[in-house]
Amino acid sequence: TVPTALMHQGIFTESFPGAPAATIYDPATTGTDPVTGQLVRDPFPGNAIPLNRISPIGKALLDMLPLPTFNDRLAGNYLANPVKTLDDYQGDLRIDHNLSNDDRLFGRFSIEEAKQYLPTGLPDFGATGGFSSNQTFKTKARNVALSHTHVFGNNVINQFTAGYNRVFNYITSFGYLSNKSRELGIPGANLGNDETSSLTRMTIQNFVGIGDRGFSPFQGGTNVFHYTNATTMVKGSHTLNMGASMRAMQLNLLGDTALAGQFAFTRSFTAGFTNNALNATSGSAVASLLLGLPASGGRNDQLQGSVKGRRWKEYRGFIDDTWRVNGSLTMTMGLAYMVTTPQSEAKDRFSNFDFYTGEIFVGGTVGVKTDWSNVQPRIGFAWTPGQSTSTVIRGGYGIYHDVSAMGGSTGPYQNPPFANAYSFTSDNITPVRTLATGFPDNSQPTDPNNYRGVWTTIDTNYKQGRVQQWSVNVERKLPFSTVASIAYAGSYADRLFDKSRDLNTATPGPGFNPAARRPYPQLQGIIAALSRGWMKYNSLQTRLERRTSGGSYLLASYTYAKALTNGVSGFGGDPGIVYFPVVDDDQVDVGSANTDLRHNFSLSALYQLPFGKGQRFLENLTGLPQAIIGGWNVNAIVVAQSGYPLGMSMSSNQSGTSFGNRPNRVCSGELDNPTIQKWFDTSCFVAPATGVLGNA
Secondary structure, eight states: OOOHHHHHHOOOOBBBTBOOOOOEEEEEEEEEEETTTEEEEEEEEBBBBOOGGSSSHHHHHTTTSSSSSSOOOSTTOOOOOOOOOOEEHHHHEEEEEEESSEEEEEEOOOOOEEEEEEOOOOOOTTEEETTESSSSEEEEEEEEEEEEEEEETTTTTEEEEEEEEEEEEEETTTTTTTTTTHHHHTSOOOOOSSGSSSSOEEEEESOOOOOOOOOEEEEEEEEEEEEEEEEEEEEETTTEEEEEEEEEEEEEEEETTTTOEEEEOOOOOGGOOEEEEEOOSSSSSHHHHHTOOEEEEEEEEOOSSOEEEEEEEEEEEEEEEEEEEETTTTEEEEEEEEEOOOOOOTOOOEEEEOOOTOOESSTTTTTTOOOOOOEEEEEEEEOOOTOOOOOEEEEEEEEOOOHHHHHOOOOOGSTTTTEEEEEOOOOOOOSSSOTOOOOOOOOOOGGGGGGOOOOOEEEOOOOOEEEEEHHHEEEEEEEETOOOOOOEEEEEEEEEEEEEETOOOOSSSSSSSOOOOSTTTOSOOOOEEEEEEEEEEEEEEEEEEOOOOTTEEEEEEEEEEEEEESGGGGTOSSOOOOOOOTOOGGGGGGGTTTTTEEEEEEEEEEESBBSTTSSSSSTOOOHHHHHHHHSEEEEEEEEOOOOOOOHHHHSSOOSSSOOOOEEEEEOOOSSOOOSSSSSOGGGGGEEOOOTOOOOO
8 A cells, every 4th residue: 555646745634435534633733632632633624735834854754655547545545566676596416325235425515696676566765564575685595515324234324424514595675785765854864884884673553665675785605514423233123223413503694673773654744632642633744754754763873893793502412212012013212312512602691681580681691591401202112902903003292492582683692782773762752753853863872771772682591492292193004905093193382482572561540651661761671582481282183085096086174173272482472462470360361273183184086097008098098199198186175264363452452561462352243144345343342441451
């Protein structure tokens, strides 16, 4: 959706189907009604912004967007057919050499060079999302692997493997090296280096955005050194596997949320008031842009070098035994133990803030303790009851752990004294920053003890994610070349990676995230990487497979499943707004996970047409006729699924917290005859009172 030609002129009188013209109000007239004592604003005369009030910067930014291709609608009023390009070059070299009957060497070298251009459909600086501008991706990858296999007698084999893997990914957006923000007159955005040379990112509520995507320019470069030794021993009815591995990990990262800054424009600065609250049906984000009044924004500075080098190591030892107890029962038992060291930075440019104690750590592993608890037992079996050859029962249980994941592209390199993060959120009454004032100077190192911005933190008691999985499966051979199976499979994952939680949010109440109600009033946000998430999954799985001698094949399967989570962000987030950390009761955030697909049925069929050589018809066909007529198959696939869960959130955050709000659910919302246009009764979800969390 792009702004209309009249909106480019500051005129907001147009109405469209489903989008009546909203009244825009003059933020300069905000005051208190002397009679009612409530906040009021005057609308702009004629619902148009006077030319002398339009920001030249805001107008220039808005004019970077194209005009609509459809004038009969507002939503979806622009159509384009962009062309994505991809060039990918790969090469491999492999050597196998037998030193003797008992020793073998293997070596491999692989290389890849790839470049992809990903357009948005908008010209030049147009952006369809915070991470979607016209951008170029580049990949440079190298891989080396060497292994030595030695045979000790007739029942023992040992293999040692060493490897090196290097993958560097780069992202640059359209405005890279343009210094467009400086040209437009936005102070403090382009600072004279390549990293800050893009156009400040502008998001416009209900419309496409302008500027270069977040985390651009970006470099994500990994070097992985891998060493493994594994021994296999066969003794009687036992097959033993044992070994150990070590991986030294390097991540050389360039990138931050907004190196050239970001501004968010909402309708609130040009909205009216109803009962002292902003009226979400009034105002326009485009009008706020033309006035040069962002609702929020910020920028990031990297100090002491822009590329930060994360370092950590992973160690793992294992042993397992496959035991053929008798002709009908095979058991597998194993045990592994894994340790992943906390991350550090190559030049000690990490710092951390412990939310729970207030302690600040600089350098080393920034207070994060090593997790020594990662024991991984496994057990499994396959049993054919009695002398039956038609029934097999299988089952198993195991514990697995995730490796060190501490924030993805974000992390403790974003903290002082190695980085500065400036952000602001206005009250939509008095501007904090404007397009004309831009961003303050953030280039000088800040003493962490005197820092007043946003911390990106890691819980000092961070644990590796733990996943328990179990299953029981019964498979039965039936007449007519048919095999049927039924299984129960489940999992429980805890200590899951949960990132980007603002622990320093204000509790619910009036205002927008006021400092007085934050745990640390002197700080803005404390964006934490935690290991607090959990997810439960249970499923009943059925399968029927039939294969005939004539080449026909039929496969049908049905799964009934349920997945619940407490809103962990590592799985894409729980639908709706998560109330942690202001609500202590974890059950308040429990709901269906994004992966919760209750019913899933699939049917696939393959039929080999009976024409051509060896078939029922034209069985003596040869040559060109056989090539044309013979060998044809018909394939059909049917998939039927129930829908994914839908979470509820308010378009306007009046909760007083930093994370948003849900509506109140006043009735079930179910309809007797739902349609695609109206799947549920929206009137059952209403706005909660200002400063109160909704119950949906």
